[in-house]
Amino acid sequence: MTIEQQISDLARRAKVASSSLTVLSTVTKNRVLQKVAELLIEEKESIQRENEKDLVNGRQKGLSAAMLDRLRLSDTVLQSMVTALHEVCALPDPIGKVDDLVKRPNGLLVGRMRVPLGVIAMVYESRPNVTVEAAALCIKTGNAVILRGGSEAIHSNLALADILQKALVSQQVDKDVVQVIPTTDRQAVSHLLTLEEYIDLVIPRGGEGLIRFVSQNSRIPVLKHYKGVCHLYIDKDADVAKAVPLAINSKTHRPGVCNALEGLLIHEEIAAQALPVLATALIDKGVELRGCTKSTSLDKRVIKAADSDWGTEFLDLVLCVKVVKDFEEAKAYIMKYGSQHTESIVTENYSTAQRFINEIDASAVMVNASTRFNDGGQLGLGAEIGISTTKLHAYGPMGLEELTTRKFIVYGQGQVRV
Template sequence: MEQLEQSIIEIAGKAKKASRIMANLPTATKNQILLDIADALVEEQKEIMAENAKDLQAAKEKGLSPAMLNRLQIDEQGIASMVQGVKEIAALEDPVGEVEEMRQRPSGISVGRMRVPLGVICMIYESRPNVTIDAATLCLKAGNVVILRGGSEAINSNVALAKIMQQVLENHNIDSSVVQVLPMTDRAAVDILLKQEEYIDLVIPRGGEGLIRAVTEKSMIPVLKHYKGVCHAYVDRSADPKMAVDIVYNGKVQRPGVCNALEGLLVHEECAATILPQIAAKLQESNVTLLGCLKSCSLVPSMKPAADEDWGTEFLDLIMVVKVVSSMTEAMEYIAEHGSQHTEIIITDSYERSQTFLRSVDASAVMVNASSRFNDGGQFGLGAEIGISTTKLHAYGPMGLKELTTRKFIVYGQGEIRQ
């Protein structure tokens, strides 16, 4: 254990030292590194897939599910997608060094705020090896250093991808410790890593609720959390029926297994008799199981009664809870109790009620007359995201390049002294 701890401290220490280099790297240099990484992924395609084949074989022997094997696999299409993603990140505007809110104070000094990298970021994630490239290149573009800890099932793939990025960094005479993958699969390594507050500035866990809660409980370092996505659509009394059907259907059916898919439907009692049967019919065409309150079940006889534990559940499947509410206030109270601060939407023709909903509902994204599926970095114009935060410090919602930076105060003076 002592040797393991020493190895982890060494990795974290190297990362902290490398962060001083990355903070001052010119945009043009960072972009060229990213483009070289994209080229190297193509050149090393056979090696990547050979290492990935080792992970796939081991995963099959362990009896992992077909869905997990699919997430683990890297094929030519997957590499092409990685390459495209890296090139898109290279094309994004660099937030580092941006100066905002410059103003002169009565004392004569000028005070502003400059965007700077966060420093050393630790990413802890499950399964998908493509996250290794996504996370590392996003962090790199924002001037950060990254320590990556993927799932043990993808260790060979992750190490191979890290080596490719490290070689590119070395080709540019930059410390390869800018990108490091934890080479050990021992879970104790993560526990030790989460204590290195002297070296690591932020931890971002990406995976299931169990992983995120475990990281949060053990970490001595600030953690950006996203436990789950329990998203709701509230159909207001003045909603357009066709719009309501289309938005709810898209939010539930397009990709039911993702965090911005709808899990709950709330319908105002004044329009429920008209709109709810239409929504239900459309959803049931795609085999969505509806679990409702007594009023909902009476309006849609094919609906099953919801159990107490169904309300507020993240199904990640073709299942949805439905509740008829007496008012928008009741809908918002339900969301406050059962939501997860991820995405909440209102479907309404009333500007006044839409504004009340926007101001009152606490979620990383609150939408008016649009699908919950839009809560995504790419859809919001961030270019790419490292994850979605449902905590408010220091980011709320999809995290792009700007959210991987912070702001420090800068001051210009001409010899002023404080009186």
């Protein structure tokens, strides 16, 4: 069987299996997720053995420390996956929910019901925990899912797929509801993106190259989880003592993830006071600062940034620093270099904070908070399938409702149109 035949068969089976999900009760779906959580704990050692194969390969290929961190299924990461599964179980099931039921003048009752999208294809890089979190959200919302993780995580993803399918079978649910593409051949993705007769939505989650490849080659609607070029703007009315831990957390908590800080903007009226303090704190955490001419003159530890640095998603302990004249320049910079992911302001001025919220275009806009909070779990959605940086049909972290659509339902008593 060729790769094309293998992927076509896999997608066809997912389409067939998706119909069985629409009639599953919430209780059954939750039992599947609870079983996945149990198996993650019971089979932790075997999962981590497979994960270690990926880590060894990653080191041999020269992956950065940040990328290896994203790849690692540590005890902490596995426990966070278990916690996320329990959170999804506890969330209300949106499927079957009827909104806006109204009686028309002709007596018809018209409403809109939440229904699954159908079959979702996820194409993503590095983080194998996405395999479980994406599958959990799809199961809860009655969607079948085809998962294609990065080649660097193939052993981890196949081990997690085995866990997921065991849990499905334990509750008499078709195991083809969740499938992981078992090859690292890129041709598999290319062919997957042509299967519009089986797949309803593609969600790419990864670097800029992956997003562009999927967007340019897909015949299926694409919901983009684009790169995270996130900024923290230190306003002239900022509390510097508050700004320091926000900058450190945003940049260094997990530098290899999409909601990590990549650009630090400082109002010129506070720059002489704030930059040395921020620079000391960040450099002490191992961050390399690359800045504009004004920032390098204010602090010699900031090295001159290259033109290519601005707007770069470093995913590492590197941070761009820009001193701006005012709010308008900060806004213009974010519009030019941001990726509509996460933007945050540090200020004690309410009016400026409201301007930032109203005028900055991003999937999440923060006031006096770390960019790291743009995350489904942190925002109350439970596990997320990604953070959409496009506005159709979701914007920001995609939880349960973002994986559904609504159909009209109409109750009549024999009415005909005249």
